[in-house]
Amino acid sequence: MLTVTQSGLYCPAADFYIDPWSPVDRAVITHAHGDHARWGSRRYLASRAGERVLRTRLGPEANIELVDYGEPVNINGVNVSLIPAGHILGSAQVRIEHRGEVWVVSGDYKTEPDPTCAPFEAERCHTFITESTFGLPIYTWRPQRETFDELLGWWRDNAAEGRASVVCGYALGKAQRILAGVLGNEIGPVYTHGAVERLTQDYRDAGVELPATTAVAALPKGTRFAGSLIVAPPSAAGSTWLRRFGDHSTAFASGWMRVRGARRRRALDRGFVLSDHVDWPSLMATIDATGAECVWVTHGYREPVARYLEERGLRTSTIASQWEGEGEGEDDTGVATGEEETS
Numbered sequence: 001m002l003t004v005t006q007s008g009l010y011c012p013a014a015d016f017y018i019d020p021w022s023p024v025d026r027a028v029i030t031h032a033h034g035d036h037a038r039w040g041s042r043r044y045l046a047s048r049a050g051e052r053v054l055r056t057r058l059g060p061e062a063n064i065e066l067v068d069y070g071e072p073v074n075i076n077g078v079n080v081s082l083i084p085a086g087h088i089l090g091s092a093q094v095r096i097e098h099r100g101e102v103w104v105v106s107g108d109y110k111t112e113p114d115p116t117c118a119p120f121e122a123e124r125c126h127t128f129i130t131e132s133t134f135g136l137p138i139y140t141w142r143p144q145r146e147t148f149d150e151l152l153g154w155w156r157d158n159a160a161e162g163r164a165s166v167v168c169g170y171a172l173g174k175a176q177r178i179l180a181g182v183l184g185n186e187i188g189p190v191y192t193h194g195a196v197e198r199l200t201q202d203y204r205d206a207g208v209e210l211p212a213t214t215a216v217a218a219l220p221k222g223t224r225f226a227g228s229l230i231v232a233p234p235s236a237a238g239s240t241w242l243r244r245f246g247d248h249s250t251a252f253a254s255g256w257m258r259v260r261g262a263r264r265r266r267a268l269d270r271g272f273v274l275s276d277h278v279d280w281p282s283l284m285a286t287i288d289a290t291g292a293e294c295v296w297v298t299h300g301y302r303e304p305v306a307r308y309l310e311e312r313g314l315r316t317s318t319i320a321s322q323w324e325g326e327g328e329g330e331d332d333t334g335v336a337t338g339e340e341e342t343s
């Protein structure tokens with residue numbers, strides 16, 4: 001049904017690619033993160049829920065056909081539909097059915113509830129292509145409420161000391177999840193980096209409820225930042241952009257903060273473990289829930305995950321991604337943050 005080509009996953013029967021690495025005639029897009037939604041293809045198929053963020057990423061010229069979750073599309077006799085992936089706004093798994101055989105391509109996903117996007121749905125299939133960003137047993141997430149409470153406590157302590165709190169997280173998805181996580185709690189004024197602000201507005205336009213924010217660049221000169229919460233992309237960590245905030249504490253919200261040393265390497269004061277990918281137990285539970293006999297593993301700890309599944313009697317294959325050696329996915333490096341302002 002699918003093969004791996006120079007441009008990524010390809011469906012020969014219907015002549016389309018999924019999240020292609022280079023421009024193609026027809027691209028089915030799982031979500032708007034830069035390592036999945038690349039510019040330059042002739043036409044795109046994507047979820048309606050993610051329209052605004054995808055448009056921000058691909059630009060006004062992109063030819064995007066939008067479908068609702070679960071709405072079947074017939075492409076040259078192959079039945080294609082998008083299923084919620086629970087990763088970021090508009091994120092989808094791609095379900096492909098042809099002659100009674102069903103394949104599902106997960107894209108990035110998480111099964112934890114997230115108020116900023118539709119919840120993940122496990123779909124029965126013969127072959128499941130899963131990501132494995134955090135596919136090692138050491139990666140287990142605590143309930144997210146605990147992480148948000150920890151973040152709020154950090155802000156309170158900083159505010160009491162007259163400091164600003166700067167939390168860094170990926171501009172698309174993580175930043176809005178942080179904002180949703182503090183909604184309804186006592187928090188100071190919330191300011192944003194320009195890259196975060198634009199995507200946050202896209203979320204609001206799509207109907208996601210988030211606290212009021214103001215872009216730092218739009219603030220009058222002389223604004224005092226003590227007691228405020230500032231949400232910024234990963235690239236802001238350690239940059240001169242932070243100087244304007246005076247006395248401040250920095251934090252990073254990412255699944256990678258689970259690993260000892262990750263915070264120190266970035267010279268941050270705090271690390272909050274918050275991921276938009278499944279942890280190990282949820283990865284295994286999801287694979288079980290699909291009922292798949294064959295699992296292709298991509299995007300992360302492919303080999304250990306494949307080996308573990310083989311031992312449990314599944315057939316597996318691993319797919320190298322084009323991003324080899326660049327850190328696995330947006331959570332780590334902030335891939336495709338080229339549109340960020342630096343001021």
Ligand SMILES: [Zn+2]
Nearest residue numbers: 033087108330
């Ligand atoms: Zn992603």
Ligand SMILES: [Zn+2]
Nearest residue numbers: 035108329330
């Ligand atoms: Zn990804």
